[in-house]
Amino acid sequence: MKNTEKTNLAERNPVEDIDQIVRRHNVNRGATIPILQDIQNTFGYVATEALTRVSDLTGISESELYSIVTFYSQFRLQPSGKNIIRVCHGTACHLAGADKITESVMHETGAKAGETSEDGLFTVEKVACLGCCSLAPVVTVNDETLARVTPDKARALVIESRDAEKEKTGCKGECQHGKPAV
Amino acid sequence: MGNLPYKVRVGLGTCGIAAGAQKTYNAIVPLLEAQGITPEKVGCMGMCYNEPLVEVIAPDGQSYVYGSVTPDEVETIIEQHIVGGTAVQDLLVLSPVGDTDDQPFMAKQHRMLLEHLGKINPESIDSYLEVGGYDATKKALSMTPEEVIAEVEQSGLRGRGGAGFPTHLKWKFTRQYEGEQKHIVCNADEGDPGAFMDRSVLESNPHGVLEGMLIAGYAIGATEGYIYCRAEYPLAIRNLHLAIAQATERGFMGKNILDSGFDFSIQIREGAGAFVCGEETALLMSIEGKRGMPRFRPPFPAEKGLFDRPTCINNVETLANIPCIISKGSAAYNTLGTETSKGTKVFALAGKVNRGGLVEVPMGLTVNEIVFGDLDLCQYDHKLFKAVQTGGPSGGCIPAALGDTPVDYDSLKAIGAIMGSGGMLIMDDETCMVDVARFFLSFTCEESCGKCTFCRTGTKKMLEILERITEGKGKESDIDLLEELGKKVIAGSLCGLGQTAPNPVLTTIKYFRDEYMAHVTDKCCPAKQCKALIRYEILPEACVACGLCKKQCPVNAISGERKTPHVIDPEACIRCGLCVNSCKFNSIVVTTGAPEPALQ
Ligand SMILES: Cc1cc2nc3c(=O)[nH]c(=O)nc-3n(C[C@H](O)[C@H](O)[C@H](O)COP(=O)(O)O)c2cc1C
Ligand code: FES
Numbered sequence: 133m134k135n136t137e138k139t140n141l142a143e144r145n146p147v148e149d150i151d152q153i154v155r156r157h158n159v160n161r162g163a164t165i166p167i168l169q170d171i172q173n174t175f176g177y178v179a180t181e182a183l184t185r186v187s188d189l190t191g192i193s194e195s196e197l198y199s200i201v202t203f204y205s206q207f208r209l210q211p212s213g214k215n216i217i218r219v220c221h222g223t224a225c226h227l228a229g230a231d232k233i234t235e236s237v238m239h240e241t242g243a244k245a246g247e248t249s250e251d252g253l254f255t256v257e258k259v260a261c262l263g264c265c266s267l268a269p270v271v272t273v274n275d276e277t278l279a280r281v282t283p284d285k286a287r288a289l290v291i292e293s294r295d296a297e298k299e300k301t302g303c304k305g306e307c308q309h310g311k312p313a314v
Numbered sequence: 315m316g317n318l319p320y321k322v323r324v325g326l327g328t329c330g331i332a333a334g335a336q337k338t339y340n341a342i343v344p345l346l347e348a349q350g351i352t353p354e355k356v357g358c359m360g361m362c363y364n365e366p367l368v369e370v371i372a373p374d375g376q377s378y379v380y381g382s383v384t385p386d387e388v389e390t391i392i393e394q395h396i397v398g399g400t401a402v403q404d405l406l407v408l409s410p411v412g413d414t415d416d417q418p419f420m421a422k423q424h425r426m427l428l429e430h431l432g433k434i435n436p437e438s439i440d441s442y443l444e445v446g447g448y449d450a451t452k453k454a455l456s457m458t459p460e461e462v463i464a465e466v467e468q469s470g471l472r473g474r475g476g477a478g479f480p481t482h483l484k485w486k487f488t489r490q491y492e493g494e495q496k497h498i499v500c501n502a503d504e505g506d507p508g509a510f511m512d513r514s515v516l517e518s519n520p521h522g523v524l525e526g527m528l529i530a531g532y533a534i535g536a537t538e539g540y541i542y543c544r545a546e547y548p549l550a551i552r553n554l555h556l557a558i559a560q561a562t563e564r565g566f567m568g569k570n571i572l573d574s575g576f577d578f579s580i581q582i583r584e585g586a587g588a589f590v591c592g593e594e595t596a597l598l599m600s601i602e603g604k605r606g607m608p609r610f611r612p613p614f615p616a617e618k619g620l621f622d623r624p625t626c627i628n629n630v631e632t633l634a635n636i637p638c639i640i641s642k643g644s645a646a647y648n649t650l651g652t653e654t655s656k657g658t659k660v661f662a663l664a665g666k667v668n669r670g671g672l673v674e675v676p677m678g679l680t681v682n683e684i685v686f687g688d689l690d691l692c693q694y695d696h697k698l699f700k701a702v703q704t705g706g707p708s709g710g711c712i713p714a715a716l717g718d719t720p721v722d723y724d725s726l727k728a729i730g731a732i733m734g735s736g737g738m739l740i741m742d743d744e745t746c747m748v749d750v751a752r753f754f755l756s757f758t759c760e761e762s763c764g765k766c767t768f769c770r771t772g773t774k775k776m777l778e779i780l781e782r783i784t785e786g787k788g789k790e791s792d793i794d795l796l797e798e799l800g801k802k803v804i805a806g807s808l809c810g811l812g813q814t815a816p817n818p819v820l821t822t823i824k825y826f827r828d829e830y831m832a833h834v835t836d837k838c839c840p841a842k843q844c845k846a847l848i849r850y851e852i853l854p855e856a857c858v859a860c861g862l863c864k865k866q867c868p869v870n871a872i873s874g875e876r877k878t879p880h881v882i883d884p885e886a887c888i889r890c891g892l893c894v895n896s897c898k899f900n901s902i903v904v905t906t907g908a909p910e911p912a913l914q
Contacts, residue, residue, distance in 0.1 A: 161621060164603030165586055169545075203605040203763075204586030206545055222507030223706065223739050224664035226753050235890040239868040260589070260757065261507035262546050263514075264329045265662065265737075266362035266670025275548070279332035279365075283866075283895050 222261030327358030357518020359432025360672030381407035470656030475629030506706030509737025526633030651677035655722035705734025708814035710821030769812030838907035856901030
């Protein structure tokens with residue numbers, strides 16, 4: 133259950149990274165979305181500063197970039213938590229009780245859907261169909277897909293990754309481990 | 315052991331992995347190694363409900379499929395079957411000798427498109443070449459583009475993306491228009507939440523789709539193809555990238571393919587999470603790097619599409635059918651199906667069904683045959699089959715009473731549903747049809763791009779009414795209002811999203827009006843799903859006061875001392891249902907309707 137340890141903007145030289153991304157894609161027409169996707173993959177989200185830089189390099193206005201980023205639900209304008217839990221709310225999962233799964237995940241993490249938990253460990257998202265509909269309800273934790281999830285299993289998942297995190301950092305939960313630096 | 319060794323295949327599609335196939339595979343590798351066998355990684359064979367699947371091919375070529383194989387069971391299978399030579403009957407789901415409970419699931423199918431799924435290794439072009447891969451390309455390149463189009467015309471193939479437009483016509487139109495550069499675009503956005511045919515095909519047989527695109531490109535005169543794949547399918551994207559690289563290396567892609575003089579290359583674009591981008595003009599906008607807003611047609615993409623060049627957009631399944639048609643010939647295809655709907659269609663069964671997965675059947679089989687096959691159970695866990703939704707948020711529901719309707723483009727249209735892309739959601743008596751309508755509408759309302767007023771505000775108003783009804787605040791006139799608004803949204807929308815969004819509402823009203831009425835007049839949800847109309851209660855005589863439910867309740871609505879039956883405070887209860895799941899003694903019941911509990 134690899135978590136999303138994205139390099140944050142402060143640690144690396146973000147401008148250089150962005151320049152590279154733009155250079156890599158700009159050979160293709162209509163590369164705006166792949167550029168933004170790559171930025172999100174690198175940093176975990178698309179910062180306003182990143183949009184400014186892309187605008188400088190490509191000549192696409194910042195407002196247009198912003199309109200694209202807000203149109204597509206994939207883009208995140210805020211940093212995410214260390215682990216991203218996606219609960220599928222597609223039709224099959226809805227029929228199989230996705231609401232209960234989300235309820236259970238929200239209860240355990242303390243984060244509402246679309247938000248990040250206080251301790252910065254979990255971002256909870258609702259998504260529409262992950263393509264495993266015959267094994268509903270489906271949840272993904274970072275890049276792992278889990279099928280036939282029950283509210284209990286979902287809760288156990290959260291507890292498990294929280295414990296793993298505590299083990300790693302040696303903290304007992306009082307610090308803001310993993311809370312992304314902004 | 316005979317002369318030929320055993321072969322072992324492990325299904326590692328997304329559904330397999332989700333069910334734990336990676337662990338099963340990891341357990342199998344060292345044990346098989348000891349026998350000198352390397353297991354093959356294959357994709358999804360469609361029996362998703364039985365994942366993880368392990369197939370053992372005996373030296374005589376007979377296939378034995380084991381289902382729901384846990385890492386612990388791996389040893390038994392290897393010991394008894396591969397070393398000992400006797401199949402482990404208890405774990406078999408498909409057997410060459412004797413019937414298993416799952417035999418009918420496969421027996422009802424006619425696999426052309428899915429033929430290689432779960433049989434070949436999607437990460438290896440050699441695996442595809444062994445089963446005749448790229449033969450269709452060779453054949454097509456030896457024909458003229460016109461001959462290719464004629465063959466597709468003969469086959470009777472219609473678009474599998476939902477609208478059912480004849481594929482050869484689209485190709486012919488795109489070919490007709492002048493243009494230095496033309497494009498073929500594969501629509502792999504699979505927006506219908508609850509459908510997964512395209513995902514399985516892309517993941518498990520990526521070369522099949524590439525071949526389809528290549529042949530389409532040749533037929534229309536396009537040298538550049540795009541695959542627009544939703545980002546939620548990372549494995550599909552990965553396997554496609556791999557397949558493109560391998561095909562290019564072997565000369566099936568790139569310049570002067572197989573010395574034919576034809577150049578063709580493919581780029582992959584990842585979707586960014588917008589349902590409307592499945593609509594063809596919006597999809598093109600998205601590839602161009604803009605917001606995915608549908609535009610007015612004409613001009614059709616065949617004339618002015620991607621970057622204003624002639625463009626043909628086809629669905630994954632449409633394209634994956636092409637190699638079958640070319641290599642087997644159109645006659646093998648058009649003899650299947652009905653008068654106006656030829657060939658086979660892949661359906662993704664999910665929802666309240668015991669055997670959820672992919673089935674490929676000739677067009678024209680009835681709903682009952684597809685969903686239940688010979689297992690004429692019409693039941694899911696002893697609950698009653700109530701309806702099937704086809705076409706997802708754009709489609710309609712088919713009530714159980716119409717289960718004998720043949721599934722083809724025209725018959726479905728006649729009863730208010732649509733073929734859609736192949737998703738079939740099965741619903742039982744614990745599914746509330748008003749809630750289903752509300753669910754679909756909240757989806758389309760959220761996904762409306764906002765361009766057309768009726769789609770933007772009309773769906774919102776309809777959603778508000780549906781929410782009102784599910785909350786027990788509806789009026790009888792609301793049902794008529796929904797129908798009226800629905801018709802207006804259909805008439806006043808530019809693209810298919812708005813034109814079809816009211817369908818789930820209109821068909822559920824048509825076939826399940828009494829359920830709407832129960833919500834409106836009796837303030838009761840017969841399926842016991844609508845939160846505002848149900849109550850949770852603890853049966854004092856069944857409660858053992860274990861306290862589990864109390865612990866699970868997120869709002870502390872449950873109280874009770876040790877050894878005394880617990881009670882739920884209806885005021886505080888948010889009806890999340892977590893307590894019911896936690897109770898091991900079935901002592902928590904759900905009631906609806908009149909406040910006096912009418913327990914059955
Ligand atoms: C709102 C909306 C969403 C759509 N989503 C998809 C989709 O996810 N996949 C798809 O193949 N077609 C989708 N379509 C249909 C496409 O617009 C188009 O008709 C299809 O890709 C054409 O391919 P075909 O002729 O091979 O069927 C959608 C249409 C609409 C109006
Ligand atoms: S509906 Fe949840 S995976 Fe498809």
